[in-house]
Amino acid sequence: MNSVRRAVFFVSDGTGITAETLGHALVAQFDIEQFSQTPLPFVDSPERVEEALQQINAAADRGPRPIVFSTLIDRAARERLLGSNAMVMDLFGAFLEPLEHELGRQSAHALRRAHAIADQQQYHTRMEAVNFALQHDDGMTIRQYENADVILTGVSRSGKTPTCIYLAMQFGIKAANYPITVDDLESDGLPNALRPHRLRLFGLTIEPEQLCQIRSERRPNSRYASLTQCQMEVEETERLFRKHRVPYLDTTSVSVEEISSKLLQTMGLERQLY
């Protein structure tokens, strides 16, 4: 089969992250295979607008009418884009004017971009959270646990590290993580390092079959990766979570975005997406 795929463009005067996020969410409602997606970020001058138009119109000449998701703010640029041979989803056009009307005031209508640094102090806090996650990864250090917003715990390879990093990068949350080892499972109590911080704990668990698969990629044919070992560790760890009333989540087939959002909700942590 050699059918021409429908071209989709994400046009922005900034990073294009907003346009792409919404555009992806929308095209995901259709058969994704039928689209060829092209981000056009930093369309921030009349020359760049003309370049983008050429690229869009060239796609229109080759195949079905392209679809354009745009977060352009500049009025003249938006009007040029609306004159292209494409179906233009003008995100700010669709919502900004109703919002101006509702609020009874003009928007900045300026290149005040969504993913630029608006507040230096806030950005600094967020980058500090990333450093915190890296320094407190995998139980490396337990210093400053009292400064953590949350301490993730669970067996090795249950998804703690990427979750901590995502929480830090996207939400500015200070997340440490501590692995539950076989030694920790010999007693009924929480590991010493965690005991003073019980109310800050959040557990991750995972289906033993998937854990076995993940561990096998790292250390094939090891005892560590064996299904029996994975089953024992998961079972004992979940028992520990329940005994000490540590809230926990099964991460099998769940994305870091979903784990993070659920965690913030469960822990009652204030959420601020960057």
Place this chain on the structure above:
Amino acid sequence: MNSVRRAVFFVSDGTGITAETLGHALVAQFDIEQFSQTPLPFVDSPERVEEALQQINAAADRGPRPIVFSTLIDRAARERLLGSNAMVMDLFGAFLEPLEHELGRQSAHALRRAHAIADQQQYHTRMEAVNFALQHDDGMTIRQYENADVILTGVSRSGKTPTCIYLAMQFGIKAANYPITVDDLESDGLPNALRPHRLRLFGLTIEPEQLCQIRSERRPNSRYASLTQCQMEVEETERLFRKHRVPYLDTTSVSVEEISSKLLQTMGLERQLY
């Protein structure tokens, strides 16, 4: 002053990341101080819809008409929401129907969420990129540099680590990073570890004053943090970049989102936002 802030809600049947991303970008066009923002993720059952409605209507009773950004997909849930005492920005409603018309087919109209795992293999690749960034942080190991999509280099504390992590997490890009040290600056050549990978290099630089400030937080009054030292390192490193035609970017006052987007564009790397 004791004026009531306008309540803004982000309602979603999933993580709420799409609703919040677009909502933030829109309210950022106004005076952000005037809003109180509340995410309402995982509104995925009739009960949760009613809870969300109560919360929105309660805010309406207390102050000016709330603003709701919604990515709900379920038709009945959307209709309930549109009946609330709020101004509802129904993102999927606004764009999904025109898109269905354009494509001549029905969308899934299902809870196929934007930030859930749609493709297990793709998600795995992305998490592998995160592991790669962590393993290859700060020159820790130079093994597998041939598997890197890009190798970031620059003086200590110029923003390499958070950029690598962002590239991995949001774009699934395998990014290593290698710090340029004072020893590296003694010769005119690229460091040995980098020489075979010149075409994969991307440099970060920073204003010496800001570098001095960042380093001073880590090691106050050290030679490492002194302005003279920062000036020398930055100047010599930029000279090295120019001499070896390594593309580079000044990260002063630039966010990881912007650095990452510019880098992908400069390096001609295919971009796929997750």
